[in-house]
Amino acid sequence: MxxxxxxxxxxxxDRVSLWRYMQLFRADILSAQPARLYRAWMAEFRTPFFRSYLLNQPDLVRLVLKERPQDFPKSDRISEGLRPLLGESVFLTNGAQWERQRRIIDPAFEGGRLRDTYPAMWAAAEAARTRLARQAGQVVEIEEITSHAAADVIFRTLFSLPIEDEVAQAVFQEFRAYQRTQPILNLAAFVPLPRWMPRFFRRDTRAAAARIRGLITGLTTARQAEIAAGTAPDDLATKIMTTRDPLTNETFSTQEMVDQVAIFFLAGHETSASALSWALYLLALFPDWQDKVADEAQALGTGDFAEAGRLKISRDVFRETLRLYPPVPMMVRENRCPEQFRDRNIAKGAQMVLSPWHLHRHERLWDRPDDFDPARWGTENGRTCARDAFIPFSAGARVCTGAGFAMVEGPLLLSLLLRDLRVDLVENRTPEPVAHLTVRSRNGIFLRVTRR
Structure with missing residues (x-):
């Protein structure tokens, strides 16, 4: 079969009008693209204002992300829509400002810190399993479950607060509302607006961002007081807020820390929730792999960090999910210098689009690119593509700071949720992937939950 x-x-x-393309792009960047991008090494898109080039050729992707990242900074066009929430966070900045931010942030996510944060991660995973177990025998919208779980992980590891905390719950609910109101592109993505011109954000989007930042400001101010009093817990927030830039000896101001917490929550919560929900759906679609994950998870029980290293099957399933449904489907850079790629002359200021969505399913790189096969990571093709065509966390200098964190969190949550529970498909409820802030299902992902 x-x-x-x-x-x-x-x-x-292949060909649509610019106006139609703008409409499609704002609605969903995935279905707005032509099928040829799954085979193309490079594609050019023209608008009256600028040129965009999608790059799938591995050596070009490597050049932009790893070999010459300083020549291809993040594009302001795409980041404009996120500024009401993220301000000047490390996700949006470039140059010296970005370098300073990374010098302060990176020590909190070094390898040894994963062991320190694992107990909080484990507690959040067990709480998620308990909540899901209460719904055994029911059909559940699984994105709600994974969003709750991922938010709990972030609050416990960042601020030592469970999701049940009143402020944590308020931030979580506001982010849920914001995620659905924020289009992935603002008007500035298509039209080069001067800096003095106001940006056209939806009123509810701007209001939700202001509420979220207000709540995060309260958490940050309270933590600063605890640090001053010597009573702050040893979590990620304390580590980041007390780390001094080795070049300037400065720490983050309150405003800077609010910017960083906003992106930690968005990146750590949205992306993890997206990947975990798709992983659960895929395991419902492929129950033999679900059984393998559940069998492997029977060894979990002590909450010791050493157990995480034994989740090989769950880790391969999670990687395969990140391949098929990368939470951030496209990244955009802007070239600072004239370039020549594949015999094409590219003017300064063009948009370089790196698309994990297309690169991860590229028909000339991957064996059976649209198939779900966690075993591929042990094959020669899988190992080659893992090096040359797999960038769910970006790559190079701007690789996601929390990549290692995510690759512990995802397999752990997946394993604990399925150790004692089972998820099955619901008839006539096939999810349709679309890009909001991350790759989600247009109308949710519904699965039936039962006890094993």
Whole structure:
């Protein structure tokens, strides 16, 4: 019997008008693209204002992200829509400002700190399993479960607060509202607006961002007082807020810390929730792999960090999920110098689009690119593509600071949720992947939960 195919967005015709393309892009960047991008090494998109180039050729991706990242800074066009929430966070900045931020942030996520944060991660995973177990026998919208779980992990590891805390719960609910109101692109993505011109954000988007930042400011101010009094817990927030830039000896101001907490929550909560929900759906679609994950998870029980290293099957499932449904489907850089890629002359200021969504499913790179096969990571093709065509956390100098954190959190949550519980498909409820802030299902992911 032919194995099922994981759902994939429809594609548009090769040629559409700019106006139609803008409409499609704002609605969903995945279905707005033509099918040829799954085979192209490079593609050019023209607008009256600028040129964009999608890069799938591995050596070009490597050049932009790893070899010459200083020549390809993050594009302001794409970041404009996120500024009401993220301000000048490390996700949006470039140059010396970004370098200073990374010097302060990176020590909190070094390898040894994963062991320190693991107990909080374990507690959040057990709490998620308990909540899901209460719904055994029911059909649940699994994105709600994973969003709750991922938010709990972030609050416990960052501020030593469980999700049940009143402020933590308020931030979580506001982020849920913000995620659905924020289009992935603002008007500035298409039209080069001067700095003095106001940006056209939806009123509810701007209001939600202000409420979230207000709540985070309260948490940050309270933590600063605890640090001054010597009573602060040894968590990620304390580590970041007390780390001094080795070059200037400065720490983050309150405003700077609010910017960073906003991106930690967005990146750590949104992306983890997206990947985990798709992983659970894929395991419902492929129950033989679900059983393998559940069998492996029977060894979990002590909450000791050493157990995390034994979750090989769960880790391969999670990696395969990140391949098929990368939470951040596209990244955009801007070239500072004229370039020549594949015999094309590229003017300064063009947009270089790196698309994990297309690169991870590229028909000329991957064996059976649209198939779900966690065993591929042990094959020669899988190992080659893992090096050359797998960038769920970006790559090079701007690789996600929390990549190691995510690769412990994801397999752990997946394993603990399925150790004693089972998820099954619901008839006529096939999810449709779309890009909001991350890759989510257009109408949710519904699964039936039962006890094993």
């Amino acid at each position: 032919t194995p099922p195919k994981p759902p994939k967005p429809k594609t548009r015709p």
